[in-house]
Amino acid sequence: MKIGKDTVVGVNYELDVDGQKLDASGDTPLTYLHGHGMMIPGFESRLEGLSIGENYDFMVPAIEGYGEFNENAIAELEKEIFLIDGNMSTEVFEGAQLQLTNQDGQPMVGVVKSISDDKVTMDFNHQLAGKDLHFTGSIAEIRKATSEEIEHGHVHGPGGHQH
Numbered sequence: 001m002k003i004g005k006d007t008v009v010g011v012n013y014e015l016d017v018d019g020q021k022l023d024a025s026g027d028t029p030l031t032y033l034h035g036h037g038m039m040i041p042g043f044e045s046r047l048e049g050l051s052i053g054e055n056y057d058f059m060v061p062a063i064e065g066y067g068e069f070n071e072n073a074i075a076e077l078e079k080e081i082f083l084i085d086g087n088m089s090t091e092v093f094e095g096a097q098l099q100l101t102n103q104d105g106q107p108m109v110g111v112v113k114s115i116s117d118d119k120v121t122m123d124f125n126h127q128l129a130g131k132d133l134h135f136t137g138s139i140a141e142i143r144k145a146t147s148e149e150i151e152h153g154h155v156h157g158p159g160g161h162q163h
Contacts, residue, residue, distance in 0.1 A: 003050050005035030006145045008155050011047070013137035017128065029140035036153050040065045043135060050139050060133040069130030075110075076119045092120065 003009050010029035015022050032038040034047070042064025050056060062068055082092045091098065096112045100122075110122035149156050 001051065001142045001144070003034055003047050003139065003142055006150055007034045008032070008141075008143050008145050008149065009034050009047065009139065010141035011137055012140050013135055016134040016136075017131050022128075025137070031141075031155050033145055033149055033153065033155050036150075038154065040133075042133070046135075047139070052139050052142055055136075055138045057136045058134075060135065062128075062130050062132055065131070065133045066126040066128040067130075069125055073124040073129075074113070074121065075124065076121050079115070079118050079120050082120055088115075098122070 001007070008031060010031045012025050012029050014024040034044060040060065042060030045064070046058045046060065047056065079088070082089050092112060092115070094112055094114060097109060098112065099107055099109050102108050108124055110124040111127070113121040113123050115121075146156065
């Protein structure tokens with residue numbers, strides 16, 4: 001069987017960015033439903049057609065990964081929104097990753113870049129935006145997805161979502 005839409009895939013992988021290992025599957029393969037947007041587009045497209053036991057080694061350019069770095073995703077926010085009883089929240093410091101809510105009520109994750117007397121500068125880009133991603137690994141398992149997995153858009157059972 002080859003990897004294609006509506007297959008459940010288990011991959012062993014290692015991710016390197018700028019020559020530094022950032023992530024790896026470890027002892028248990030990462031399991032996902034192929035063709036349903038669970039993985040970044042460049043990763044899925046490069047695994048398409050591979051079989052169990054095959055090794056891979058490829059680059060995913062930023063545009064097919066987490067996107068290009070967007071200067072417009074950096075925002076200066078009023079410091080007062082981070083105050084609790086007149087004092088800066090202890091969760092707000094340079095380098096802190098915070099979840100905020102935008103004007104539409106949607107959650108947004110950003111990193112505190114700097115804090116001035118009256119502003120907090122936040123970067124809402126994904127931390128890997130603008131980065132080319134180097135993946136190496138092997139295909140550990142492939143099976144046809146069940147109709148329920150396809151309907152729900154995710155893997156069920158071991159390595160997947162439990163209902």
